[in-house]
Amino acid sequence: MYRQVEVSQTLLINTQSKNLAVQNKKVIAFGFGQSPFMPPKSVLEALKNSAHHKEYSSVQGDLELREYMAQFHKAHNGLQVDPENILIAPGSKILIFNILLAFEKADVFIPAPSWVSYSPQAKLAGHNVIKVNTSFEERWRISSKSINEAAKNKQHEASVMILNYPGNPDGLSYTEDELKDIAQASKALNILVISDEIYGLLDHNHSHLSFSNYYPERTITTTGLSKWCGVGGWRFGAALLYNNIEPEFKQALIGIGSETYSCAPTPVQLAAKVAYKNYDEIVPYLKKQTHILNQIxxxxAEQLNSSGIRVHLPQGGFYLFPDFSLHKEKLNNYGVKTSNDLCQQLLKDTGVALLPASAFGFDQDYLAARLAYVDFPDPAEKVEFDLNTDCPNVIEGIYLICAWISNI
Incomplete structure (x- = not known):
């Protein structure tokens, strides 16, 4: 018997959208979350100049790069990590999976909504997945109350929780008080927290708070270049381990890495040195991105809300999680019963691609979807960004969604 593993929904919608484009059908690509921004020119040049480096790196990654990363994240938001406790890999995705693989059996707490790969990875690792419920009214935020309620479903001694903020799919973050509350519950339940802060540098107000500052005892922070530096295809990620990590746990992570990915690509690591060498030099690049993403x-959000499609204003990254449930009755009458129906019908009627809520931990009949508002070319070279002229697909796509929901 083979494992039953579905294709990642984000990759699937990207393929479907490309297939429609090949058929000369216009698609507004809100389904796939890929940054349109090019990396800084110095980082691009560093990759070009490093192409001849074909040697393997150590499994843990280049030491000087890890030193730069420790300094970078301390300057960014005070995150404290020893360079010896940083792991470099071809993407943070494989690092999250390897952390889960390090446990023989565990309960894995996953908020709903959450990124599409967390739950499948936990199941592939043989763990018990426990959903931590949230709601629109709670801004899709978990709390000590919801964590303790979810803990009633524990089956194993070991506990892991995956926290992601600014979030995919919701674009929302946490306040300091909320993080302290979650930290208190995590400590009481002895939960290892994987804090996926891959969008942390794209906090729209540049006020990202790392969870490890509130729960340093057992937090592993994952991050990488794919979102803030716009190089998802380069595959570069990092795990910032807690400083008193158990030697056998750290060795297990390095051992699993040695048996799976071997090392991150050496030329990419050398380019990453330039990206992480000086945080202050990167700040203007980040501010330009977040200024644009915040406007879009x-x-x-304002246009969707005006059409009765509920959504919270984003705080970071480039996602919204619109809730269509106020229109449930007329959607049902139109034959739309599930979030998958919603996305398929919307794509058929308008050419707008969204990703269904069912991919993010919700029941099939919950009528919501993820919207990635990044269907625009990189405007970074322009002196002034203009929403109307620089983002025509985004504007058209939002108006098409609003008109669609009004006319069905």
């Missing part, structure tokens, strides 16, 4: 995200 707020426009999208």
């Amino acid at each position: 995200g707020n426009f999208c």
Whole structure:
């Protein structure tokens, strides 16, 4: 018997959208979350100049790069990590999976909504997945109350929780008080927290708070270049381990890495040195991105809300999680019973691609979807960004969604 593993929904919608484009059908690509921004020119040049480096790196990654990363994240938001406790890999995705693989049996707490790969990875690792419920009214935020309620379903001694903020699919973050509350519950239940902060540098107000500052005892922070540096295809990720990590746990992570990915690509690591060498030099690049993303995200949210599609204003990254449930009756009458129906019908009627809520931990009949507002070319070279002229697909796509929900 083979394992039953579905294709990642984000990759699937990207393929479907490309297939429609090949058929000369216009698609507004809100389904796949890929940054449109090019990396800084110095980082691009560093990759070009490093192409001749074909040697293997150590499993843990280049030491000087890890030193730069420790300094970078301390300057960014005070995150404290020893360079010896940083693991470099071809993407943070494989690092999250390897952390889960390090446990023989565990309960894995996963908020709903959450990124599409967390739950499948936990199941592939043989663990018991426990959903931590949230709601629109709670801004899709978990709390000590919801964690303790979910803990009633524990089956194993070991516990892991995956926290992601600014979030995919919701674009929302946590306040300091909320993080302290979650930390208190995590400590009481002895939960290892994987804090996926891959979008942390794209906090729209540059006020990202790392969870490890509130729960340093057992937090592993994952991050990488794919989102803030716009190089998802380069495959570069990092895990920042807690400083008193158990030697056998750390060795297990390095051992699993040695038997799976071997090392991150050496030329990419050398380019990453330039990206992480000086945080202050990167700040203007980040501010330009977040200024643009904030404008686009707020426009999208305001337009959707005006059509009765509930959504919270984004706080980071480039996602919204629109809730269509106020239109449930007429959607049902139109034959739309599930979030998958919703996305398929919307794509058929308008050419707008969204990703269904069922991919993010919700029941099939919950009518919501993820919207990635990044269907625009990189405007970074322009002196002034203009929403109307620089993001025509985004504007068209939002208006098409609003018109669609009004006319069915």
